[in-house]
Amino acid sequence: MEKALTDSQTSSTRPLPAQANEGYVILDPLPYLQALWQKKLLLVLVPLLSGAILLGISYTRPKLYVSTVRFMPPARASATLLFAIGRSSGDEYRAELSSRTIGLDVVDHQHLIEYFKAKDADTAFAIVSGMSKFATDNNNFLTITVTSKDPKLSARVANEYFDALYRLNEKISASEAEHRLNFVSAPLEVERTRLRAAEEALRDAQQRTGLVAPSTQTTLGVQEIAELQNRISSLSAQLANARAGATDENPRVIALQAELSSVQAQVRQLQSKSSQVNSPAQLPTMALEVLRREREVQFHTTALDSLTKSLESVQVTESYTPSFAMIDPAFPAKNKSAPSHGQWLITGLAIGFLLVVTQVIGRTAYRILLQDEANQRRVMAYRNAFRSSYTRNAG
Incomplete structure (x- = not known):
């Protein structure tokens, strides 16, 4: 029994035959x-x-x-529907902050060409772009983060980005207002010309017809003829009564x-003047012309009143620039943010540990691999x- 157990243990520690072990590596963690x-010492x-090396390097x-600036940008009324789908106004302002226009504005106002001793504005803009980051949070707040060796420079650049964004949007608002102003001004001048022409046509019609108040004057003309006809009827009745009791010599x-x-002569005179301008017979036609002109x-x-109100609204809009609600202005940082000596130390420890583990596992796997004669x-x-x-190349 003991001999069988010893033989079994010996066979378990003996290397496998080449035929059974060829092409395989036994992954035994032991x-x-x-x-x-x-x-373990290594x-x-x-x-x-x-x-220690990385800590010293740190x-x-x-x-x-x-330095960080945090503010709430205003919503733009001119944002298109396609832009608004899946995006916010903060994304639009973040794109503006990343633009070359704002970057060069910051470089110019902070005199960064002289500060960085750059050869031109584009070089200084590249340096500032590498220092700056822009982000939008879930509440649609925009954050401007500037990192540099000088805490005062970080604060100045961060605040200047905010001011440059305001200046750019002021120009954009003025440009949009100018476009709307031109859009309204042209029809306004055309409408003024048309109104002057209509007023002159009304004046000519009033002078030609003599009707200033067509409705009233037409009513008076018709009433004049009706009254004369009623007067004729009344006089005819009176004359008939007078003749009944007297002779024609009475x-x-x-x-x-x-x-x-x-009276009959007056009626005939009014009716005979139907071809004349001031004839009561022509009063309805003349009144219709004047009413059309009016x-x-x-x-x-x-x-013209509607276009004038639109122009006043555009002029008010032209003088208005959307306000940016500053939440947190930038101040010079008192404590450095980098380098973090603890992070450098942890990184060094992790690198050293991984190097040793990789080297030991590699050498062990190679040694296990060489236990097979085919692999050898x-x-x-x-x-x-x-x-x-190597010998041929060296020769």
Whole structure:
């Protein structure tokens, strides 16, 4: 029994035959853990050494200071529907902050060409762009973050970005207002010309017809003819009554006949003047013409008033620039934000530990691989081929 157990243990530790083990690597973690335990001193010393090196390097790195501006941008009424879908006004203002126009404006107002000793504005703009970051949070607040070696410079540049954005939007608002002003001004001048022409046509019609108040004057003309006709009827009745009790030589009959003839003459005179301008017969036609001219004047007056109000609204808009609600202005940072010595130390420790683990696991896997005779022959063949190639190249 004991002999069988000993034979079994011996066979389990004996390498596998080449035929059974060829092309395979047994991934047993025990040899790797044993190798790591044997190199435990290196697992401690190498990470400490690399951590100390990176920690020392961190003290040689320049100190960086961060300044941040946070503000709430206004919503633009001119934003198109396609732009608004899936995006916000903060994205639009962030794109403006990243533009070359604002960057050069910041460079100019802060005299950064002289500060950076750059050869031109584009070079200074490239430096400022590398220092600056712009972000939009979930509440649609915009954040301007500037990082540099000088805390005062970081604060100045961050605040200047905010001012440059306001100046750019002031120009954009003025340009849009000017466009709307030109759009309204041209029809306004045309409407003024049309109103003057309509007023002159109304004046000519009034002078030609003599009608200033067509409705009233037409009514009076018709009433004049009707009253004369009623007067004729009344005089005819009176004359008939007078003749019933007297002769034609009676003075009253003679007076009534004379008055009736006079009224009839007036009616005939009015009716005979139908071809003349001031004839009551032509009053409806003349009144219609004047009324049409008055309606034209009223129409153009209403249109002119509407365009004038639009022009006043545009002029008010032209003098208005959307305000940016400043939440947090930038101040010179008192404490540096980088380099972080703790991060450098942790990075060094991690690099050293990974180097040792990789080296130990690699060597252990290579040693396990060479336990197979087929793998040994392949490795020897690769070595001989490499040596012969190196010898030929060296010769």
